[in-house]
Amino acid sequence: MSTHYQVRPATLRDAKAIAQIHSAAALEAYRGIVPDDQLKAMSSVEKRQAYWREAIEFCEPQVQVAVDGDKIVGFVGFDRSRDPKSRQTTGEIWAIYATPTHWNKGVGITLWDAAxxxxxxxxxxxxxxxxxxxxxxxxxxxxxxxxxxxxxxAKTAQVGPIKIEEVRLQRPLNG
Structure with a gap:
């Protein structure tokens, strides 16, 4: 059974909920990948809240939230690609997260469709x-x-004190 989620642009009032989802999802997703002490250090809700407040205020990236009833259960940040040599017509998903209790319940695909x-x-x-x-x-x-x-x-990214191997994924928007 899939739940239908509403997606709407984020407001400044949503920044704390977005930061909490970002932190909870990161803690869950990176458990066992990143050492626990470093994971806790990089999961500060306060730092993330400041980042997402600024992103929402300046629309960089554009931020949308998925809502289940009156509760925010996920968010997506998207905009033009930040990669230096990318074309003007290349967009980027900067972040896409759902609260762990809503994983595998359609939140991500709903947010992806909106982005x-x-x-x-x-x-x-x-x-x-x-x-x-x-x-x-x-x-x-x-x-x-x-x-x-x-x-x-593939490249190594520095996230606070942690080095993480990343890879870029790509797809056309039509199709």
Whole structure:
């Protein structure tokens, strides 16, 4: 049984809920991949809340939330690609997270559909996402949504004190 989620643009009042979802999902997704002490350090709700307040205020990236009843259960941040040599028509999923209690319940695909529509409205024809190579759940999600790995893009990203191997995934927006 799939639940129908409403998706709407995030408001400044949503920043705390977004930060809480971001932290809870990251803790769950990276448990066993990143050492616990480093995981706790990078999961500060306060730091994430400040980041998402600024993102919402300046629409960089555009942020939308998935709502189940009156509760925010996921969010997506998307905009033009941040990759230096990408075309103007390339969009990027900057972040897409659902609260762990709503994993595998359609939140992610609902958010992906909303981001795809938003990117098409912006004139984008392709979309990318950077995903840690050891985050199997995120890789599976993106691949189920039609993204393909670009293994030649694999790189090490610094997230606070942690180094994480990432790969870019890409897909056309139409189709």
């Amino acid at each position: 795809r529509e938003g990117l098409l409205e912006e004139g984008c024809t392709n979309v990318t996402a950077w995903v840690p190579l050891r985050n199997e759940r995120a890789l599976r999600f993106h691949e189920m949504a039609g993204f393909k790995r670009e293994m030649s893009t």
